[in-house]
Amino acid sequence: MSAIIDNAPYTSFHRRLALACSGGPLLDGYILSVVGVALIGMTPELGLSTAEVSLIGAAALIGMFVGGALFGMLTDKIGREVMYTADLLVIAACSVGSFWVTDVWAIVALRFVLGMAIAADYPIATSLLAEWLPVKDRGRLLGKQIIAWYAGAVLAFGVGYLFLRIGGTGSWRWMLASSAVLCLFFLVVRRGSPESPLWLAQHGRDREAVELVRRHLGREVTAEELRGSPAEGGERLDAGSVRALFSPAYRRRTMFCGLFFLCQVAPLFAMLTFGPAILGSFGMPGGTVMETLGTGLISLVFLLGCYPALRAIDRHGRRPTIIWSFALMIVPLAFLGLWPTAPAVLALFALCAYAFLCGGPNVLDWTYPNELFPTSIRATAVGFATSVSRIGAAVGTYLLPLALSGVGIGPTMLMAAGLTAVGLLVSVRWAEETRGVGLDQSAVAATAPAVPAPTERQPAVPRAARSVGRA
Numbered sequence: 001m002s003a004i005i006d007n008a009p010y011t012s013f014h015r016r017l018a019l020a021c022s023g024g025p026l027l028d029g030y031i032l033s034v035v036g037v038a039l040i041g042m043t044p045e046l047g048l049s050t051a052e053v054s055l056i057g058a059a060a061l062i063g064m065f066v067g068g069a070l071f072g073m074l075t076d077k078i079g080r081e082v083m084y085t086a087d088l089l090v091i092a093a094c095s096v097g098s099f100w101v102t103d104v105w106a107i108v109a110l111r112f113v114l115g116m117a118i119a120a121d122y123p124i125a126t127s128l129l130a131e132w133l134p135v136k137d138r139g140r141l142l143g144k145q146i147i148a149w150y151a152g153a154v155l156a157f158g159v160g161y162l163f164l165r166i167g168g169t170g171s172w173r174w175m176l177a178s179s180a181v182l183c184l185f186f187l188v189v190r191r192g193s194p195e196s197p198l199w200l201a202q203h204g205r206d207r208e209a210v211e212l213v214r215r216h217l218g219r220e221v222t223a224e225e226l227r228g229s230p231a232e233g234g235e236r237l238d239a240g241s242v243r244a245l246f247s248p249a250y251r252r253r254t255m256f257c258g259l260f261f262l263c264q265v266a267p268l269f270a271m272l273t274f275g276p277a278i279l280g281s282f283g284m285p286g287g288t289v290m291e292t293l294g295t296g297l298i299s300l301v302f303l304l305g306c307y308p309a310l311r312a313i314d315r316h317g318r319r320p321t322i323i324w325s326f327a328l329m330i331v332p333l334a335f336l337g338l339w340p341t342a343p344a345v346l347a348l349f350a351l352c353a354y355a356f357l358c359g360g361p362n363v364l365d366w367t368y369p370n371e372l373f374p375t376s377i378r379a380t381a382v383g384f385a386t387s388v389s390r391i392g393a394a395v396g397t398y399l400l401p402l403a404l405s406g407v408g409i410g411p412t413m414l415m416a417a418g419l420t421a422v423g424l425l426v427s428v429r430w431a432e433e434t435r436g437v438g439l440d441q442s443a444v445a446a447t448a449p450a451v452p453a454p455t456e457r458q459p460a461v462p463r464a465a466r467s468v469g470r471a
Contacts, residue, residue: 004219005197005226006135006438013216014133018141020193021129022148023186024121027091027179029152031114032060032269033299034175037160041169042107050405052104054398059108061269061394063115065387071120072383073242076376079203080128081195083120085187090117092183098176115390122366122386123379130370130378131196132216135438139318142370143310143363150303150362152182157299198375201226244377245384256430257369257381258388260322263423264361266392267333267416270400271298271351301352305359318364319431325360326424332357333417340410361423365389371434374443392419 039053048056071083094114101107126145133141159178163171194216200209206223213221245254312321332350336342342350366382373381396419403412434442 003225003438004213004217004221005132008134008217008219010134010137011217014137014141016189017129017132017193018144020186020190021125022145023088023182023190024118024125025145025149026152026155027088027121027182027186028064028118029149029154030156030182031091031095031111031118031152031179033153033156034160034179035060035111037157037164038172038175040164041172045170045172046104048104050401054401056104056107056111057401058394058398059111060115060118061390063112063117064119064390065115065394067116067119068122068383068386068390069242070116070383072123072380072386075120075123075127075379075383076199079195079199080124080131080379081193083124084128084193085190087117087120087124088183088187088190090114092180092187095177095180095183099173101173119383119386119390123383126366126370126382127379128193128196130439131198131375132194135436138371138439139313139363139367139435140310142367143306143313145366146362147303147306147310150299150306153299154303196375197221197226202375241377242380242384245373245381250373250377250381252430253372253432254381254384256426256432257372257385259426260326260361260368260423260431261365261385261389262392263326263419263426264358264365265389266396266419267354268302268358269393270396270416297348298351298355301355302358302362305356306363307359309359309363312360313363313367314435317433317435318368319427319433321360322364322427322431323424325357326420326427328357329354329361330417330420330424333413333420337410337412337414337417340408340413368434371437371439371442372432374440378443 035056039048039056042048042056043053071087075083091114094110094117098107098110101110126142129145130138130142160175163175163178167174194212195208197209197212200206200212201223209223209226210221213219213226244250309321309325332354336347336350339346365385369381369385370378400412403415
């Protein structure tokens with residue numbers, strides 16, 4: 001990757017592109033959260049069983065598993081720009097279609113397709129954004145994509161609360177259809193977004209690549225500089241090759257990105273989808289309004305926890321941030337597991353503490369896979385990590401209501417703490433440091449990644465933060 005992109009000044013072009021790319025995460029947070037409120041009215045109206053409620057909660061996540069793996073590969077093969085707006089059109093159509101559903105299987109089918117379309121956006125948008133960002137702003141802006149996710153979740157509970165107040169529980173159809181409005185907004189914002197010059201250069205479209213850099217960054221660059229050299233990380237790999245992800249060079253990184261992502265989001269998604277049920281288990285006052293507001297508060301704390309984490313990954317590094325975050329996340333979950341009869345206020349406080357501490361892995365969900373893989377398989381890696389994470393999220397979302405009714409809240413929270421501990425072990429073993437490193441250099445599959453030289457705005461990386469987990 002050319003140093004011209006790595007060292008380019010941060011401009012309004014980058015701000016608009018970051019806003020446009022945030023559409024997928026925001027819609028994901030909104031769509032996966034609003035169903036938790038919609039289920040309050042949907043369950044009695046359609047006569048849903050516990051298993052059917054679980055299936056509806058997990059359907060979008062299963063779709064994301066399929067969509068992430070499939071569309072990540074396609075994005076590396078046919079380009080980031082091709083599907084950049086098509087996926088939003090699919091989301092809008094499924095959202096509107098949700099208004100007319102009359103049975104559980106129609107809801108499951110629509111939410112499965114919604115999940116596929118949302119998962120398609122992650123490798124498309126985050127790879128496109130990473131390949132345009134200056135190195136000093138890359139971690140911050142990729143990390144802010146997950147803030148958009150939580151903003152969508154908070155917005156969903158706010159919208160759900162308003163619908164409950166105005167239309168009662170029978171307004172659940174309007175809740176599900178409301179995401180179409182967000183799709184229309186981001187379709188407008190994404191108009192004119194450019195293709196990645198790195199992808200164009202690697203696919204022989206040199207003139208287009210050079211012209212895009214000149215137009216949007218005002219700099220001159222050659223296609224050879226954009227392609228890089230193998231020594232600098234410009235690996236000549238087949239575009240969209242899943243086999244390359246599991247080659248000896250990248251196997252450890254592939255396992256790390258998928259596993260830490262899974263261990264983080266499995267409890268998280270279950271908590272957001274069935275937040276009212278969890279709070280009810282600890283004695284939170286009943287009623288749709290109180291349950292919705294309680295879950296919305298937890299979502300807001302998830303969002304707030306991302307801000308100190310964004311500072312930490314640039315000040316202290318990616319590796320120490322993810323390790324300490326996972327270690328501290330275990331504490332409130334274990335507390336709830338060991339004291340299942342805790343007062344509702346303490347339970348809510350512990351869940352908020354977990355949500356705040358989750359900021360470290362949150363802001364690295366898409367930062368790590370975009371930094372640890374080269375352009376030819378970057379979107380494939382993001383899509384694969386997303387798919388693996390959604391396996392855990394789907395299983396957790398499906399099993400949580402069954403666990404609550406079967407073994408109770410205490411063992412359920414201890415299982416969540418155990419899964420978080422696995423995330424800690426994976427991070428201690430395999431997390432690498434990519435702070436302040438150019439995108440090509442961070443993507444070099446080596447035992448010890450390059451350490452950036454100190455610059456005026458980027459201090460030297462402390463020796464402790466340079467350690468890399470051994471395979």
